[in-house]
Amino acid sequence: MNTATFKKPSVILASIILILAVLAALVPGLFTSHNPLSGTSGALLSPSLEHWFGTDSVGRDLYSRVIYGTRQSLLGALVAVLVGLVVGTILGLIAGAQGGWLDALLMRIVDVLLSIPSLLLSLSVIILLGYGTVNAAIAVGITSVATFARLARSQVISVSSLDFVEAAYGSGASRFQVLTRHILPNSLTPVIALAAVQFGSAILQLSVLGFLGYGAPAPTPEWGLIIADARDYIATSWWLTVLPGAVIIAVVMSANHLSHIVQKKAR
Amino acid sequence: MTARQLWLRIGQALLVLLATYTLAFILLSALPSDAIMARYASPDLGLSSDEINAIRAEYGADKPLIVQYFTSLFGFLTGNFGYSVQTGASIASMVAEALPGTLALAISAFVLACIWALLIAVAASFSRGLRGFVLGLPSLMVSLPSFWIGIILIQLVSFKLGWVPVIGASPVQSLILPALTLSIPIAAPLAQVLVRSIEDVERQPFISVVKARGASRSRIFFGNVLRNAILPALTIAGVLFGELVGGAVVTEAVFGRAGIGQMTVNAVANRDTPVLMAVVVIAATLYVLINLLVDLLHPVLDPRVRRKERA
Numbered sequence: 001m002n003t004a005t006f007k008k009p010s011v012i013l014a015s016i017i018l019i020l021a022v023l024a025a026l027v028p029g030l031f032t033s034h035n036p037l038s039g040t041s042g043a044l045l046s047p048s049l050e051h052w053f054g055t056d057s058v059g060r061d062l063y064s065r066v067i068y069g070t071r072q073s074l075l076g077a078l079v080a081v082l083v084g085l086v087v088g089t090i091l092g093l094i095a096g097a098q099g100g101w102l103d104a105l106l107m108r109i110v111d112v113l114l115s116i117p118s119l120l121l122s123l124s125v126i127i128l129l130g131y132g133t134v135n136a137a138i139a140v141g142i143t144s145v146a147t148f149a150r151l152a153r154s155q156v157i158s159v160s161s162l163d164f165v166e167a168a169y170g171s172g173a174s175r176f177q178v179l180t181r182h183i184l185p186n187s188l189t190p191v192i193a194l195a196a197v198q199f200g201s202a203i204l205q206l207s208v209l210g211f212l213g214y215g216a217p218a219p220t221p222e223w224g225l226i227i228a229d230a231r232d233y234i235a236t237s238w239w240l241t242v243l244p245g246a247v248i249i250a251v252v253m254s255a256n257h258l259s260h261i262v263q264k265k266a267r
Numbered sequence: 268m269t270a271r272q273l274w275l276r277i278g279q280a281l282l283v284l285l286a287t288y289t290l291a292f293i294l295l296s297a298l299p300s301d302a303i304m305a306r307y308a309s310p311d312l313g314l315s316s317d318e319i320n321a322i323r324a325e326y327g328a329d330k331p332l333i334v335q336y337f338t339s340l341f342g343f344l345t346g347n348f349g350y351s352v353q354t355g356a357s358i359a360s361m362v363a364e365a366l367p368g369t370l371a372l373a374i375s376a377f378v379l380a381c382i383w384a385l386l387i388a389v390a391a392s393f394s395r396g397l398r399g400f401v402l403g404l405p406s407l408m409v410s411l412p413s414f415w416i417g418i419i420l421i422q423l424v425s426f427k428l429g430w431v432p433v434i435g436a437s438p439v440q441s442l443i444l445p446a447l448t449l450s451i452p453i454a455a456p457l458a459q460v461l462v463r464s465i466e467d468v469e470r471q472p473f474i475s476v477v478k479a480r481g482a483s484r485s486r487i488f489f490g491n492v493l494r495n496a497i498l499p500a501l502t503i504a505g506v507l508f509g510e511l512v513g514g515a516v517v518t519e520a521v522f523g524r525a526g527i528g529q530m531t532v533n534a535v536a537n538r539d540t541p542v543l544m545a546v547v548v549i550a551a552t553l554y555v556l557i558n559l560l561v562d563l564l565h566p567v568l569d570p571r572v573r574r575k576e577r578a
Contacts, residue, residue: 112287115551119513120543123535124295127543204412208517211414212532227415231521234422241422245415252410 005261014254021251024070034061036068036221044237054239056229066244069221073251076137076215077202083141085195088148093187095149096156097179107153110146118143122205126214133222136215140205144198151194155187162186193259193266200255207248223248273563280559287551288343292336295544348545353537358545361530369526372518373511375442376449380507383454388461388496392488402462408455413514417448417521445522449514453507457500464499468492498569505558512550 005011024031034051039059047054053062095106113121125139159165160183168178209215210224218225223244230240314322330338342349348358390401424444425433431440468474469492477487519528527546534542566573 108283108286109290111283112290112551115283115287115554116291116547117509117512117550117554119516120531120547120550123516123531124291124543124547127535127538127540128294200410204410207412208414208513211412212517212520212535214535224412224414227412227418231418234418235426238422241415241418245412245419248412248415249407249410253407256406256410 014257017254024067025074028068031067032064034064036065053243065221069223072222076206079137080140080202081195081198084144084148088145089152091149092152096153110149113146131214133216136209159186189266193263196259196262200252280555295540349541353539365527365530375446379450380453384457387458405455405458413517414521420444445518449518460500464496468495
């Protein structure tokens with residue numbers, strides 16, 4: 001990446017937001033001294049210097065709930081992307097390297113996964129596995145398996161026809177060695193770039209599942225759940241929905257912006 | 268497209284559908300403890316194992332899996348989607364009851380989304396000053412959680428401005444905000460594809476020819492560019508359908524509208540797997556049909572594709 005990219009204000013802003021989000025996920029205590037789980041002052045206080053985002057219906061500090069919720073969202077999105085990346089790449093690698101009926105079978109499974117709208121696919125996984133943070137993350141991850149598998153397969157097929165792969169076979173390497181030492185590493189760059197692109201949408205999909213109540217259980221601070229909890233108070237307390245939503249949008253936009261630059265560079 | 272290619276494409280679509288049905292059956296019907304056990308085996312209900320077995324027999328769950336598979340497949344082919352474990356109602360009649368509301372929502376949201384996408388494309392082409400801002404809109408729109416858009420709209424339009432009543436709204440009034448909410452995530456990818464394809468068309472030599480002949484900017488845009496740019500947008504029809512389904516689930520949950528989405532959310536909440544399976548299979552069928560239709564329509568709408576295929 002050249003230095004000109006780094007100097008663009010939008011890139012600097014997006015980087016700062018993401019770094020803050022990662023810090024908040026790692027050490028939430030750095031950003032707030034309030035307890036996200038128990039109320040301190042009155043309920044439904046509007047934003048003030050003491051409570052930046054105001055307080056919710058049971059008097060909990062909303063800002064600290066959003067800060068502590070960062071970990072749920074970022075960790076969940078990471079798990080989701082890893083599930084899609086690992087499962088998808090393995091499927092794509094096998095399909096591309098093996099060819100024949102196995103390739104045909106795996107690609108039909110991919111077609112099936114693509115034919116189910118992603119939210120319905122997530123809900124199917126959730127009805128199988130049950131509610132919870134990890135299950136929601138797996139459910140979101142499954143929806144990107146097909147995309148990863150297709151990309152990995154096409155990469156493997158194009159890399160396999162290159163001269164150095166022939167040379168590796170020629171110098172007596174086994175099929176497995178060629179696959180893991182030569183084909184896989186050389187196929188990965190676009191796949192990793194896709195993983196970066198998926199990160200933002202994974203945060204968004206997780207917040208939808210949280211909002212519908214399938215993610216973390218009730219008192220846990222989770223972004224979608226925080227907004228779902230606020231629904232009964234929208235007539236009087238705007239801050240309960242507007243401010244956490246703004247944080248979600250800022251983080252998702254930053255992740256999308258940076259990942260698209262990464263993807264362009266990877267090409 | 269030759270007759271052979273046509274049948275091959277249709278056969279492929281049918282194969283994907285059968286595979287989707289089979290996967291959904293294996294995951295949602297056969298594994299791990301079935302829906303009936305999950306619902307009735309709870310000790311709170313105090314049912315004896317004989318009673319549970321009787322219930323299972325009533326749903327046909329006592330038969331071997333392969334028999335269940337073909338019974339259920341035959342049912343789906345003839346429009347009998349099975350019975351809800353939660354209420355015992357026929358899923359086909361539940362779908363029939365929920366469909367009109369969702370259809371009205373989806374169609375009006377889709378029309379709105381097309382309008383947004385066209386406005387963005389036109390503004391990006393005609394206004395130098397607005398171009399930067401307008402081209403940034405789609406990436407903002409894909410970053411908005413749709414449930415949040417819905418809540419903000421209720422807050423702003425219903426409570427602050429009082430334009431749409433919260434209680435006692437007419438059917439048309441109660442459609443406005445949900446349709447607006449659902450249109451945003453649909454408009455974003457549509458606008459992205461449209462803007463990109465307009466840029467592609469504008470670089471084509473024939474546009475320079477039209478320009479050289481003295482056609483006005485708006486004439487070139489609406490008469491030549493837009494006509495050619497709309498076609499590539501067709502290829503993302505399947506993606507848009509998926510977004511519409513997912514968005515409808517969320518939108519109906521936010522606004523408390525009865526419909527397929529609400530039915531789906533209830534099914535997940537009550538672990539009513541037969542209902543979810545029916546929704547998944549119906550949605551996948553529509554997705555496959557839409558993509559098939561787009562593939563078949565493409566050569567009809569674009570003579571170049573036809574000529575390439577003949578060559």
